[in-house]
Amino acid sequence: MRIFNVKTIIVGGSATGMGVAARLKRNDPNATIVVYQEKSYVSLGACGLPYFVAGNFSDPNNLIARSITAFEENGIIIVPNTQVFKIDFENKLVYFDNKTDSYDNLVIATGATPYIPPLVGVELKNVYTLTTLEDGIELKKAMQNPNIKNVAVIGAGFIGLEMSETLSELNKNVHLFELEERISPNAFDPEFSQFIKENLEKNKINVHLSTKVTEIKGTDQVQAVVLADNSLIEVDAVVLALGFRPNTEILRNTKLALAENGAIIIDETGHTNIDHVYSGGDAATSSNYITGELIYSPLATVASKIARVIADNIANKPAKFVGSIRSAVVRVFDLGYARTGLGEFEAKKQGYQIRTVLIKDKDQTNYVNGQTDLYLKIIMDIKSRQILGAQMSGAVKAMQRINTLAALIWSKVPVDEALEQIDLIYAPPFARTTDILHIALAKLNK
């Protein structure tokens, strides 16, 4: 299908924006596509920043999935270093510098920025966040300084965990602060929060739970963080990892519908409440595949899928995003922690009557080198007998198992005798004859 003389403006050149651009151009080689991008680069794989800081590689350009030149060779117009500061939905105009540009279709893919808490001292030198290439380069350079010995990481979500590992590998003494009483409470159930805590502590991270940082002390440079009980912990730098806020400031007080946190509300086609205006990725809501609920889940995997959906719909190829089950994984030192679907608390809140199992087993036979411990939790809806969620921890090599559970959640099959007998691969270096998944399913099916 081809669209003639249709111009699509994309605001934002990260995963969602460039994903839409690339697929739309494939869908319709004649489409006019203009991307306005704040940065000098597009397609940053921001998930790789902690690994860049940790020194896994030295050229930050490795994080650029595809260059501006490559997109331009493909006929996509990119306007870098340019911030769109206003959108006139009525007249279909975007405003930047002292100019405007007009669109037939608009894709708002402005992403999200790290939440900066309103703390005294948050503006001090050596207070970092990690979202842009510049952030990564600056933090990496700063951490080369041997005088920076003690670093506070505020927030124990996935990025806080990755940063704790990264800084520890750079020989920093890390203090990890979390306001909640456990690690990554939005991703994991308490058992797994506890496993992660133990792993962090084994690796000499100072974990401070139920701890509120109320001030960052220092004159010019950071000297300490102040806690709610007025105690001080001396640190030389602070990394903020308190989650993300959608970049939608310019859309406040417009007719565009926003969720409570500022995310642009989209339907399953990626469409907003305004005709010809689409959004997706970290700037927008998404939906929960299981419950249908509108959620905010700024994950790269969601962004890449919604980008396809938007591009197809703009090209008149009807497409729907069916939702996310928030499948995610994080590596903390030598172990992985993965989750998919609903957590126990979430499932109960949704009104499900649930049965859960938590199994400890091994990933492979004992007689081939490399056997490691696995933990697997599964949450089942008693009524439908469908799996609602699962969480796992173990060696990196064992983590793909969670995708088997994601597939079962996705397929909505009941836990029954047939599922208990699911035929999984076995050979001594890979698994045991009866996998941890079999043990868990058999226990659920009792």
Next chain:
Amino acid sequence: MRIFNVKTIIVGGSATGMGVAARLKRNDPNATIVVYQEKSYVSLGACGLPYFVAGNFSDPNNLIARSITAFEENGIIIVPNTQVFKIDFENKLVYFDNKTDSYDNLVIATGATPYIPPLVGVELKNVYTLTTLEDGIELKKAMQNPNIKNVAVIGAGFIGLEMSETLSELNKNVHLFELEERISPNAFDPEFSQFIKENLEKNKINVHLSTKVTEIKGTDQVQAVVLADNSLIEVDAVVLALGFRPNTEILRNTKLALAENGAIIIDETGHTNIDHVYSGGDAATSSNYITGELIYSPLATVASKIARVIADNIANKPAKFVGSIRSAVVRVFDLGYARTGLGEFEAKKQGYQIRTVLIKDKDQTNYVNGQTDLYLKIIMDIKSRQILGAQMSGAVKAMQRINTLAALIWSKVPVDEALEQIDLIYAPPFARTTDILHIALAKLNK
């Protein structure tokens, strides 16, 4: 549920037999269970033998999953070193030594033995098979002899592959002979046979395809193998890996129904055609989950599942084995090869109209150490759009992905827009945002 005064005799003390024994005792602590076992041990994990020979561990008892003593402490009677040589189904008697024993229920779990071809020279010293603990100990000892430099492995199925690797790690010069024109033709499609061949050759294994060994030459010791074209290849030892034959000689010319290859025909409850007589594992048939066909698939994973089914049925807890999709994996040096479901040829033979994709991609991001190549083939039924089979190769750490496909086959979900969007885990050390599975599903769904 309890059964009173019911005696179950189990012939054979490997995976199936001991699996039935253990679960039956759990089902009914008062059950009388007697196991007749040819060997001095039970519960051998024979899959581990190549790793024992390779020197991954030195104590062969590591391969014994559970000792006779442990079973006996549990109230299971084990009669080791005893061969049942006749069964009288009419009078419900088993014959051994010069005695008989009578049963209410009988489980024939005699397993299988390696096929020994009728070759001149097959009785020579230094001609080995690898199924029993004694085989393993003998072969390992023999291979310590530095005068054994060149070894022939006959048969390029999974055990032939594992043995080629094992012998190569013991610094032997290995010649691998396969009658068919490609590696593991019953497990893999030609593309993957070729990948394995390239890997073997990269690792200095001499691969001889479409090659029939017609004689083993030697006086006392092996000196060479003779090929169909009368050429000679000098070897100092031979390992036979030509597949398995069910151990059912004593059942020929009885009323027990056997398949063409001698496997005991069982139904989905593990029951044979004779009342109160069950069988399973390597001695018996099983069924294909997709096609319902009776198959012979001597895999440990099938044995352990059918054992549960038999034990439950004997204990009056109705249970059914729903079939196998022949999920299997083999490691060859540093790479894994996995398969599940129907192969392309098999699917066509079954009359399916199929679409296939073969994708090459990477297992994780490029900027974290350890990125490796993956190949994934999926076979889809065009009519139902269900996945019929999949094959994969890649690093050991990437292989669990095949279980995601096994789960999709098991769930019988169609390949559609929703499945294309299956939510899989992503983080830089584990995957790419768009996994090879997404790429394959999108291509299938075009």
